[in-house]
Amino acid sequence: MTATPVEPCTFALFGALGDLALRKLFPALYQLDRAGLLCPDTRLLALARDAGEESRHLATIAEHLRRHVPGAELDEGVLQRFLGRLDYLSMDFLQPGDYAALADRVGAAERLIAYFATAAALYEPICAGLAEVGLAGRARVVLEKPIGHDLASSRKVNDAVARHFPEDRTYRIDHYLGKETVQNLIALRFANSLFETQWNQNHISHVEITVAEQVGIEGRWGYFDKAGQLRDMIQNHLLQLLCLIAMDPPGDLSADSIRDEKVKVLKALAPIDAAQLSQQVVRGQYVAGNILGKSVPGYLEEDNANAQSDTETFVALRAEIRNWRWAGVPFYLRTGKRMPQKLSQIVIHFKAPPHYIFAEEQRPLIGNKLIIRLQPNESIALQVMTKEQGLDKGMQLRSGPLQLNFSDTYRSARIPDAYERLLLEVMKGNQNLFVRKDEIEYAWRWCDRLIAGWRLQGEAPKPYAAGSWGPLSSIALITRDGRSWYGDF
Numbered sequence: 393m394t395a396t397p398v399e400p401c402t403f404a405l406f407g408a409l410g411d412l413a414l415r416k417l418f419p420a421l422y423q424l425d426r427a428g429l430l431c432p433d434t435r436l437l438a439l440a441r442d443a444g445e446e447s448r449h450l451a452t453i454a455e456h457l458r459r460h461v462p463g464a465e466l467d468e469g470v471l472q473r474f475l476g477r478l479d480y481l482s483m484d485f486l487q488p489g490d491y492a493a494l495a496d497r498v499g500a501a502e503r504l505i506a507y508f509a510t511a512a513a514l515y516e517p518i519c520a521g522l523a524e525v526g527l528a529g530r531a532r533v534v535l536e537k538p539i540g541h542d543l544a545s546s547r548k549v550n551d552a553v554a555r556h557f558p559e560d561r562t563y564r565i566d567h568y569l570g571k572e573t574v575q576n577l578i579a580l581r582f583a584n585s586l587f588e589t590q591w592n593q594n595h596i597s598h599v600e601i602t603v604a605e606q607v608g609i610e611g612r613w614g615y616f617d618k619a620g621q622l623r624d625m626i627q628n629h630l631l632q633l634l635c636l637i638a639m640d641p642p643g644d645l646s647a648d649s650i651r652d653e654k655v656k657v658l659k660a661l662a663p664i665d666a667a668q669l670s671q672q673v674v675r676g677q678y679v680a681g682n683i684l685g686k687s688v689p690g691y692l693e694e695d696n697a698n699a700q701s702d703t704e705t706f707v708a709l710r711a712e713i714r715n716w717r718w719a720g721v722p723f724y725l726r727t728g729k730r731m732p733q734k735l736s737q738i739v740i741h742f743k744a745p746p747h748y749i750f751a752e753e754q755r756p757l758i759g760n761k762l763i764i765r766l767q768p769n770e771s772i773a774l775q776v777m778t779k780e781q782g783l784d785k786g787m788q789l790r791s792g793p794l795q796l797n798f799s800d801t802y803r804s805a806r807i808p809d810a811y812e813r814l815l816l817e818v819m820k821g822n823q824n825l826f827v828r829k830d831e832i833e834y835a836w837r838w839c840d841r842l843i844a845g846w847r848l849q850g851e852a853p854k855p856y857a858a859g860s861w862g863p864l865s866s867i868a869l870i871t872r873d874g875r876s877w878y879g880d881f
């Protein structure tokens with residue numbers, strides 16, 4: 393089937409020679425071109441500080457495309473067509489005088505997308521520069537995370553952007569919302585009455601959300617050490633996942649209906665105060681260890697690291713949502729760097745049947761689980777109880793999966809990278825997969841309280857060996873409730 397291209401636009405990428413642009417954004421744009429989704433008239437403008445020959449910068453972008461697009465998907469014809477859409481313009485985003493040249497390049501193009509792949513501190517001057525040359529009125533802006541490092545600073549950034557761009561032209565990225573399986577959460581929950589009728593405290597005992605990363609800091613120590621895992625991962629990605637699991641059914645699929653429901657969840661999150669921290673939150677920092685048989689350095693030994701730092705690279709916490717649907721159902725969240733494997737998964741644990749009739753020693757087996765594997769090997773599995781086969785087995789129970797593995801079931805379909813989906817949605821003008829200002833702010837409000845508690849407590853993060861599943865106290869966090877983290881850990 394041939395794809396229908398989206399309406400033409402001029403896509404201006406601020407920070408075009410940075411890590412995100414070269415590793416993720418250009419490859420995603422290339423994939424959209426390869427899929428036939430870019431109009432012939434769509435133009436790409438690469439904007440960065442580096443002066444010098446345009447051809448040298450275009451060659452750098454081409455080289456990164458060859459490196460980051462899988463070989464089987466690299467089509468020389470498409471690559472040349474893609475490069476033909478691309479111009480490079482050197483500018484200093486802090487220099488108001490540099491925006492006139494940008495306006496010249498954009499010309500009379502009606503639809504401008506301005507993607508800010510730069511530090512958030514630059515969003516204000518970029519917005520002002522665009523406004524000064526009359527480009528703000530016809531642009532959509534895309535903002536990368538993190539937007540601020542707490543509620544006050546995120547408000548400052550959002551307010552500065554809002555002076556020039558209304559909310560319906562502001563697209564805040566959380567790339568987890570572009571992941572195929574994350575979107576499937578909405579289909580799974582609201583296109584199957586089977587689940588939705590069970591989706592509450594009457595039937596669910598607890599929920600786990602794990603986002604484990606195998607990588608460490610990846611040369612981003614300077615940024616990461618000021619942020620830490622709570623700001624880098626929980627404030628955005630994990631809270632977004634929690635919202636999609638916990639929200640009420642929206643009235644329709646419009647961006648605001650979905651976002652209204654997510655905000656209600658964020659508002660209902662029970663604050664975790666200093667007094668509750670020791671029981672409900674674990675912070676960790678990795679020390680040297682082994683991953684897949686290879687020794688890896690500790691956080692403080694990474695490139696450009698300081699000798700001393702109390703920044704956490706791991707967080708596990710027990711959250712509660714104070715509403716009718718979720719009263720008494722803990723949400724255990726866990727995320728860390730340098731863990732044994734890359735694994736993002738959500739496990740919904742259903743309660744045991746109210747009356748138990750099988751052998752007592754098999755009781756611990758009981759309880760259905762819905763396991764949503766976001767990455768890698770995207771799949772959805774429902775663990776159900778059945779009887780062991782065989783004449784000699786009696787009514788011996790076993791737990792087995794009803795499994796939907798996306799790559800086996802839908803063999804022909806390639807799973808697109810999150811950024812491909814998100815860029816396409818910006819081009820279509822669809823805000824469903826983007827985060828509204830109030831979502832960001834309620835998430836910060838909750839995280840700020842936690843961070844303030846940590847400050848008051850003054851405890852250093854607990855060490856864990858790279859290649860392990862985090863500090864032992866993260867296991868205690870869940871075993872205290874008579875449960876354990878799901879998986880073969």
Ligand SMILES: NC(=O)C1=CN([C@@H]2O[C@H](COP(=O)(O)OP(=O)(O)OC[C@H]3O[C@@H](n4cnc5c(N)ncnc54)[C@H](OP(=O)(O)O)[C@@H]3O)[C@@H](O)[C@H]2O)C=CC1
Nearest residue numbers: 407409410411412440441484485486509510511536537538
């Ligand atoms: N990299 C990643 O994986 C992720 C990044 N992000 C976010 O994306 C954004 C970009 O990150 P990343 O690509 O890693 O950052 P980089 O520092 O690698 O890239 C930023 C780019 O902006 C350019 N730049 C900075 N200041 C100016 C200026 N005054 N004028 C013109 N160009 C300028 C830099 O040029 P120069 O080299 O000359 O300074 C560089 O090309 C950040 O907000 C980050 O938090 C979010 C999620 C993941």
Ligand SMILES: O=C1O[C@H](COP(=O)(O)O)[C@@H](O)[C@H](O)[C@H]1O
Nearest residue numbers: 537567605607624625629736767
């Ligand atoms: O936003 C971020 O996400 C990545 C993890 O993303 P994934 O798609 O690979 O799961 C994380 O490594 C990075 O620190 C963070 O800024």
